[in-house]
Amino acid sequence: MKNTDVVIDCLQYNNWDRALFQATQDSGVHSVHVTVSYWENMQETLLNISRWHRQFENHSDLIMQVRTAADVIEAKASNRLGIVFGFQNCSPLNDDLGMVRILHELGVRFMQLSYNNQSSLATGCYEKNDPGITRFGEQVIREMNRVGMVIDMSHSAEQSTLEAIALSSRPIAITHANPVFFHPALRNKSTAVLQALASSGGMLGLSLYPFHLKNGSDCSLEQYCEMVADTVEVMGIDQVGIGSDLCQNWGYETLEWMRSGRWTFDADHGEGSVDNLNWPEQPSWFRNSQDMKNIAQGLKQQGFSIEDIAKVMGNNWLAFFLNSFESG
Amino acid sequence: MKNTDVVIDCLQYNNWDRALFQATQDSGVHSVHVTVSYWENMQETLLNISRWHRQFENHSDLIMQVRTAADVIEAKASNRLGIVFGFQNCSPLNDDLGMVRILHELGVRFMQLSYNNQSSLATGCYEKNDPGITRFGEQVIREMNRVGMVIDMSHSAEQSTLEAIALSSRPIAITHANPVFFHPALRNKSTAVLQALASSGGMLGLSLYPFHLKNGSDCSLEQYCEMVADTVEVMGIDQVGIGSDLCQNWGYETLEWMRSGRWTFDADHGEGSVDNLNWPEQPSWFRNSQDMKNIAQGLKQQGFSIEDIAKVMGNNWLAFFLNSFESG
Numbered sequence: 001m002k003n004t005d006v007v008i009d010c011l012q013y014n015n016w017d018r019a020l021f022q023a024t025q026d027s028g029v030h031s032v033h034v035t036v037s038y039w040e041n042m043q044e045t046l047l048n049i050s051r052w053h054r055q056f057e058n059h060s061d062l063i064m065q066v067r068t069a070a071d072v073i074e075a076k077a078s079n080r081l082g083i084v085f086g087f088q089n090c091s092p093l094n095d096d097l098g099m100v101r102i103l104h105e106l107g108v109r110f111m112q113l114s115y116n117n118q119s120s121l122a123t124g125c126y127e128k129n130d131p132g133i134t135r136f137g138e139q140v141i142r143e144m145n146r147v148g149m150v151i152d153m154s155h156s157a158e159q160s161t162l163e164a165i166a167l168s169s170r171p172i173a174i175t176h177a178n179p180v181f182f183h184p185a186l187r188n189k190s191t192a193v194l195q196a197l198a199s200s201g202g203m204l205g206l207s208l209y210p211f212h213l214k215n216g217s218d219c220s221l222e223q224y225c226e227m228v229a230d231t232v233e234v235m236g237i238d239q240v241g242i243g244s245d246l247c248q249n250w251g252y253e254t255l256e257w258m259r260s261g262r263w264t265f266d267a268d269h270g271e272g273s274v275d276n277l278n279w280p281e282q283p284s285w286f287r288n289s290q291d292m293k294n295i296a297q298g299l300k301q302q303g304f305s306i307e308d309i310a311k312v313m314g315n316n317w318l319a320f321f322l323n324s325f326e327s328g
Numbered sequence: 329m330k331n332t333d334v335v336i337d338c339l340q341y342n343n344w345d346r347a348l349f350q351a352t353q354d355s356g357v358h359s360v361h362v363t364v365s366y367w368e369n370m371q372e373t374l375l376n377i378s379r380w381h382r383q384f385e386n387h388s389d390l391i392m393q394v395r396t397a398a399d400v401i402e403a404k405a406s407n408r409l410g411i412v413f414g415f416q417n418c419s420p421l422n423d424d425l426g427m428v429r430i431l432h433e434l435g436v437r438f439m440q441l442s443y444n445n446q447s448s449l450a451t452g453c454y455e456k457n458d459p460g461i462t463r464f465g466e467q468v469i470r471e472m473n474r475v476g477m478v479i480d481m482s483h484s485a486e487q488s489t490l491e492a493i494a495l496s497s498r499p500i501a502i503t504h505a506n507p508v509f510f511h512p513a514l515r516n517k518s519t520a521v522l523q524a525l526a527s528s529g530g531m532l533g534l535s536l537y538p539f540h541l542k543n544g545s546d547c548s549l550e551q552y553c554e555m556v557a558d559t560v561e562v563m564g565i566d567q568v569g570i571g572s573d574l575c576q577n578w579g580y581e582t583l584e585w586m587r588s589g590r591w592t593f594d595a596d597h598g599e600g601s602v603d604n605l606n607w608p609e610q611p612s613w614f615r616n617s618q619d620m621k622n623i624a625q626g627l628k629q630q631g632f633s634i635e636d637i638a639k640v641m642g643n644n645w646l647a648f649f650l651n652s653f654e655s656g
Contacts, residue, residue: 039423039424041370041424042369089423094419095417096367096590097590097591098590098593117464118462118463118464118465119448120446120448123459127459127462127463129460131455131456131457132456132457134446135446135452135454135455135592136445136446136591137446139591139594262423262424262426263424263448263463263464264425264463264464264467265467
């Protein structure tokens with residue numbers, strides 16, 4: 001690994017504590033994109049951010065907030081884990097465009113325009129119909145472009161995603177999903193989306209969440225790394241990274257919150273089912289951040305060059321952050 | 329007018345003060361559906377409701393809150409104007425289904441599922457595409473049916489409106505709009521919608537807002553009353569009422585708020601245009617609640633029976649309220 005190389009996981013949703021900060025920092029991961037809001041309203045989101053402020057203050061030897069690409073470098077240089085804030089939904093906006101800049105000032109660098117369901121901006125991947133980006137959505141995309149907040153379409157539906165790519169003046173991201181050609185989940189992305197994303201300079205973070213994997217929890221490292229190679233074939237080596245969607249230290253109630261928020265009184269099983277409610281078991285070769293090394297190893301066996309492995313493991317995300325996180 | 333007859337205007341959005349309460353009560357209108365939220369979040373909506381509480385307390389001799397059909401009768405019997413709370417949008421829900429019952433307990437009896445734009449529930453009439461009712465929208469419709477809050481699709485788009493009618497277990501309302509066959513505005517409703525609405529027991533409140541009228545501000549009373557007759561032809565005499573969309577005592581800034589909320593930094597001209605920004609001029613024969621009498625007179629000249637005039641002027645809405653405002 002070169003001195004300038006960084007390892008970035010562009011989506012983890014964890015119940016963080018000092019032990020997990022330490023373990024992640026020890027693993028060689030330099031920065032992580034974390035989720036600070038799904039269904040939370042603005043007040044609750046500010047509470048989540050305030051809790052992160054306590055973490056930064058209490059564990060300043062181990063972690064630091066990342067607001068720019070330079071902060072990723074600084075985190076690595078100071079042996080700390082960099083933390084990038086992101087939203088998996090747009091609930092905190094609550095029909096108010098002015099909240100985009102406020103959230104950017106607080107460090108939010110990614111926002112999904114919709115999470116599984118239709119939002120006021122875009123359609124989620126579980127809706128039956130997808131009308132594309134809404135009138136408000138166009139305004140929000142323009143404002144996110146202006147202030148430097150990345151449009152993330154990980155949980156959005158096809159037409160909305162294609163329109164977001166077309167409408168955005170800056171490259172967008174799908175921080176955590178896999179190609180449909182690898183595994184045909186509703187959450188995974190068509191080749192048309194991958195091509196449009198890549199040709200506009202956007203990034204795909206490949207997921208390790210079992211529901212996004214061929215053979216689920218039994219997916220092999222070799223199969224996964226073949227998928228990385230196939231994705232690079234479609235998108236090019238510069239547009240692919242990792243967004244593991246690793247969820248650690250949560251009970252079932254958090255999975256229920258992610259799936260059902262407050263939009264239904266019934267149970268919504270999301271990617272699971274009545275017979276398979278709980279968190280899926282991670283593949284044996286990817287149980288935590290330490291196992292990022294297995295992916296690097298698997299890519300080597302797949303024939304990737306050292307330089308290309310470094311791109312996929314984090315350098316591509318760093319280059320993307322450099323062009324995305326500041327006002328344009 | 330029979331003792332049991334009531335006059336109801338099922339949509340006015342006014343800057344109310346004692347003089348306007350008095351004038352409206354004097355006009356012979358017994359109850360009015362008023363708007364307490366467009367783009368307001370929950371906290372702002374509670375503030376609006378709290379301001380109404382001050383009005384009820386300060387003007388208890390003149391007005392009272394209507395929560396049930398019986399309250400309409402009581403308001404008339406006590407020579408007071410009845411006030412029914414409604415929303416023109418769903419911003420206060422902010423992805424939280426539990427807010428429906430809370431708002432019903434506070435007296436909210438109508439909620440539009442969308443206002444011009446796409447919401448998380450349904451599509452507005454100014455969007456380019458209309459995917460119909462969303463996953464969250466289905467949940468909200470079921471909960472509104474359960475607690476007794478009327479689904480209002482006045483500003484919603486065609487497919488969403490048809491699906492709301494089909495999904496709702498109780499009749500729905502379009503409180504303020506006219507038929508497209510009368511005037512082809514985006515806000516007006518197709519014959520297909522009117523037929524589906526009527527055959528499910530739903531109500532249409534006919535609008536007096538100039539942008540919804542043939543010839544705009546120059547629409548004649550005779551043309552308007554012909555439209556009422558034509559609408560009754562399509563929907564039947566029991567499904568038609570008045571929802572004037574009368575907006576009184578506001579400056580231009582309120583029109584800007586209604587049109588642009590906080591979802592755009594640009595000016596959105598809504599039904600107006602760059603050359604025609606401001607509030608449209610009301611037709612000479614409908615400038616305020618006193619002019620409801622002109623409509624009754626016009627309907628008489630159109631050949632309506634006294635009984636049918638009373639139905640259109642308020643009795644139909646009262647019958648609808650009776651079946652709509654309490655838990656079902």
